Amino acid sequence: MPDTTPATDTQVDSTGPATGEGASARRLLEVDDVTLRFGGVVALNEVSFHINEGEILGLIGPNGAGKTTCFNVMTGVYQPTSGGVRFQGEPLGRRKKHEITRLGIARTFQNIRLFGTMTALENVLVGADAHHTTGVGSAVLRLPKHRREEKEGYERARELLKFMGLSKRANELARNLSYGDQRRLEIARALATDPTLLCLDEPAAGFNPAEKARLMELIRTIRDQGYTVLLIEHDMRLVMGVTDRIVVLKSARKFAEALPAEIRDNPAVIAAYLGVDENAS
C-alpha cells in the first residue's frame, strides 16, 4: 500500500486550518503525536488532533485507518508507544480504563457490547455506579450511603432510558432488545457515567435512513445538553450533517482536518476516503 503523499497532506491542511468555532474555544482533549505500534505494525503514526469543548467532532477514514484504535488509546485500552493524550489539560498517562471513565470519557462500541444477562435498566445502572462507592459493608447493612446511591442511580437510569426512548424496555434483558434499541442502550449506559466527552463508535451502523435521521437529532440534543461528542461514522451524510469539524485518518496517519463543507469540496479527501485513487495513481 503506497504511503500518503506528503504533498496531499500539506495541501489539504493549507486549504483550511480548521478552527471550528474559533480559536478561543477551550480544548477538552488533545491527542499529541500519538504513535502506536503492535510489533511491526504501525496502528497510529504521529496522530495529533484536539477536541474543543462543546463541539461535535467527526473522525472518519477508510476501514483500518485507525479510528477505533484512536478511541482505544483515548480510553486507556492501549498505551501509546510514544506521544500522549491530555484530557482537560492533564495527561492521561498510565491511568486505568475505569479511572479514565471516572475522569469523564465515556464510549460506546462498534460491535455492541452490552451486559446481555442484565436488564436494560441494570445496564444503565452499572454506568451510573461509576461514581458510586458503596462496598459490601454498606450494601449488606443497607447504610444510608447505599440507599442514597441506589436511589440516585435508579433515578438517573430511568431518566436516561426515557431520554433514549427506552422506558418501556427497562426490565427487558439487554440481549433480547432489538438492534436499534441495543445501540441506543449503549449510548444511555455511556451517558450514565456522567461523561464530559462522549465517544460514539459507529452508532449508526446498520440503521435505516429514518433511524439515522433520528440519531442525528439525538446527537445534537446530547451536545446541546452540554456534552462534547466525538463521532466515528462511515455514513457521510450523517457526518456532514451533524459534525462541527472533521478529522480524517488514513493509513494510521492524520490525513486532513477541516470543516465539513471543506471536506465535501475536497476531492483528495473524498478519494482517500473512498480509496479509489490509489490504484489509478
Add this chain to the structure above:
Amino acid sequence: MSAVTDFFHGFRGRVAGLPKPVRIVLLVVAALLVYLLPILNPPFITTTDSDFASVLFSCSVYALVALGLNVVIGYAGLLDLGYVGFFAIGAYAVGVFGSAHGTLPWLLCVPLAIIFAMVSGILLGAPTLRVRGDYLAIVTLGFGEIIRLVLLNSAWLGAAAGISNVPSPTGPALFSIPHLDWSGGAPVVDLSTTTTVLEFGVRDATPFYWLALTVVIIVIFIDRLMQNSRVGRAWEATREDEDAAELMGVPTFRFKLLAFAIGACIGGLSGSLFAARQGFLNPDNFTILYSVLFVAMVVVGGQGNRWGVISAAFLLTWLPEKFRFLSEERYLLFGLALMALAIFRPQGLLPPRRAVRAIESEEEIEALEEGTAHA
C-alpha cells in the same frame, strides 16, 4: 425438567403476590418445618440407611459451600476448581487453635477460620485474578492440591494422621424432644429417640444441623443484600464483559478479588462447621473430588441462583445417602444423572430468572422512595 422450573417460578410469583405479613408468616412456617425435619422424620425424605440428622447436617454444610462458591462462579464468573482448599483451611483453623496447638472454644475458632480463609483467598487471588478463564481454573486446581499436600506433609498439622479432639460448640442441655417414628405407616412418638436441645453431642447430630441451618439462613440474607446492590451489578457486568465493564467505570480487578475473598470466607466458615461435627480431621477429607463436587453443585443448581445451588447441594448430598442400598452403583447413577442434566438442561435446574429480579428492583426503589419521604 422445565415443568420443575415453571412450578418453582410460578410458586415464587404467587408467593410474591401475597401481602407482606402473610409472606413473612409463610416463610417462618416453612423455616420451622425445615428446622424440625430431623424430629418429624417425614416418610420418603428420611434416609433409612444412614442417620437422617447427620445427612441433613451435611446438606446444610454443603449448601453453605455452594452459596460461597456461587459468589465466585455464579456472580463473578470465576471458575474456581480448588474451593476445597478454603474449606480445609477453615476446618484446620478450628483443629489447630482448638485442639492441636490451642484450647480455644469452637466459637472463637470460627472467626479465625474465616480470617485465615479470607487471607489465603486474597493471597491466591491477587496474583492469579489477572489471568482469565482456563488459566485461573488451573491455578486454583493447583491451590486445592497444594493445601491438601501441605496438610499431608506438615507434622505441625498432624500429617496423615490429622488432628483429633476438635472442639464442638457448647450449649446448655435444656430439655428433650422425642422424635416421630413413621415405620408403622402412621406417626408414633418415639420416646426412645430424643434430641436434647442445644447439647452438641456425638450421638445426635440434630443440634449441629440447627446450627448449620441458622448459618445458612444468615448467609442467604447477606448474599441477597450483596447481590441487589452496586456490588452484585459490578460482578455481573464483569462476568458478562470484563473490558466493557472496565470501560464503564467498574474496577473489575478489585471486584473479582472481593468475590474471591467473600467466597473464601464462606468456604472457611463451612469448613469450621464441618470440623465441629467431625471431631477429627485428616487430609483425606479434602481431596480434589470435593472441589469437583462443589462445582457440580453450583453448575447443576444453575449458576447465579442461590436457591438453585442450595437445592443442588441438598440433592447431591441427599441422593447418594438415600439410595445407599445401591452402594456401588450409586456413583454411576449420579454420573449418568449429571450427564443427562448437561445434555438436556445445561443452564442448571433453576437458572436465575431476571424478570423476578426486575420486579423486585422496582419494589425496592419504591421502598427507598417511601423511606426518604418519611425522613
